[in-house]
Amino acid sequence: MHHRQLEVFNAVMVSGSASRAAELLQVTQPAVSRAIADLEEALSFPLFNRIRGRLVPTPEGQLFYADVRTSFVGLDRLRMSAARIRDFGAGSIRIASLAAYGNTLVPRAIRTFRDKHPEIAITFQIASSAQVRELVVNGNFSLGLAADEVDLSGVEHRVFSTGRASCVMPPGHPLATKAVIRPADLDGVPFVALAPEDRARARMNAVLDAAGARPNVVVETPFAATVCALALAGVGVGLTQAVTAEGFLERGLEIRPFEPEVYFKTYLLFPPDTQRSILVKDLVAALLAARDRGTADNPARHRSRAASGDKGGSQRPATSTRTR
Template sequence: MSNMHSTPLDIRQLEAFAAVMSAGSVTGAARLLGRSQPAVTRLIQDLEADLGYALLHRSGPRITPTSRGLLFHAEVERHLASLAHIRERAEAIALDEPMTITVAATPSLAAGILPQALAAVAANLIPRHLHIQALAAENVVQAVLARSADVGISSLPLEHPGLEIHWIAEAPCVVAIGASDPLAARDVVRLTDVADRRIITLANPYRLRHRVNEALDRAGVSPDRIIDVNASLTALSLVRSGLGVAIVEPATVRGIPLDGIAMRAIDQTIPFLFGAISAAALPLTPTVAALIDTTRAEALAMSGCRIIDSNGSEALADTVYGSPEISEGAPR
């Protein structure tokens, strides 16, 4: 029977287990930690004894995690990261400096607007320690809800009563084609022009992909060659290698322009929706508040981007699932 309820877990044991998972072996973990191999082995054995179950399968020198070990590792990573953040925040308090923050963003937004937005934040608001996590949109939401991230920049849709949505932006998707492609001579590319090409697009059917599919359907285009990817940068790299044309959101394009690729407008409107979120009812630090403002400004710097006025989750749902109202004079 486990003694875990009566015996506090030793931080050294958790660090040893995390190191073994990272290095893939006790020998590698010992090198990472600057300890002897027997010492690391003993720490893992003591941790398993405290927990009451095995964390690792041992077969000679080979070590693999058990199913429980994999689940426990996710908790250990979060715990160790939290301890590191507590140390950093304690140091910031002692020095009267801005508090460390964690920003969670989808890969396209982490690359496309976050660097410029951070550069626009006043230098005296940038903390000594700043953490940026590039995550899937669903994981951005979970990080913000769990308060392991102070602010999130994510594609939509996302709805949760525990979220505060600070702004919602809409920008038109673009088509990426090889710079030497004859279509690069056009300012606007029709989807019918790429009907016989291999189409490269994002895989998640619940986000941008379904809008791409709707646009292809409207144009009467049924591509028989498709490459699904989970990141726009991958799509752009595939285009540069001559593997097809890509329909992508505009953020990555702006943040990481690639030689050999031409970006062109599409004759069908394919909206990319994204926004800034934080945990509801959680006071914003000056740094987070400034970053929310600068990411909004960077979003507006994208060609054709507009901010959609919103009023909580109802407006968000209307924007994502229905036909958003366009303010008088707003660009269409």
């Protein structure tokens, strides 16, 4: 029993006749008949009854075809997979991200990526920066986005963004009357802080200490999105990237520029010693495009103008989520 014989048998069953099978396979009808006869001899049971020049499947032939059809479905999937690998480098892609971008920037990038590659399966996981690194280093994920406190040893990396910190607060908060928030404004104020190991928090603490300002830390959290949620709930004010506030502003969260400038740095991580597929390169391009669109439409910029009464944009915004 050979694969070509099974291919001919499958073609006859699908098309309904030896002549149509010959057309599908681009062979002669006698070649189809010979392949079927050879297969029947190898199997030791008839696949068809010959009735008035037509091939009618026997009960045994129907039973055998059920398994043959399953195997050809599997082969079709393998052909599709091979085509995706040939055209795109892989048939699926896996990305992990820190929470700050996981609910905002990355979903937009995935939408852009899917417009170009609608047939590619995507796995997307939100995790802490340390977990993102492990997922990428172990080769389980194609790329990751992590904050700068992550250990960069043993992983290929590049700077993805340096987003400037903004101050978020509940609606109606006294600080919402200010166009710009400064360290002295936060002295003694209930404050939602990032986790102690967060390097952005260390940079913020250095700025606050230099000004002699001591916010009243009431909650610590590793996730910037949680800072926004707690601020919206009235727990306290916090410092985070403007991009993280997306989705909270529509619910009333207030956001203002913070000076002096403090930045969050984010890295793109890649598995070590691994060539990047076309799919990975295209997803990186989508992430960069989403980042740049966010830079051009920074929600903190519009809020700071509204607070200062600037309608025409003449005031230089102090919270541009710049990237390098």
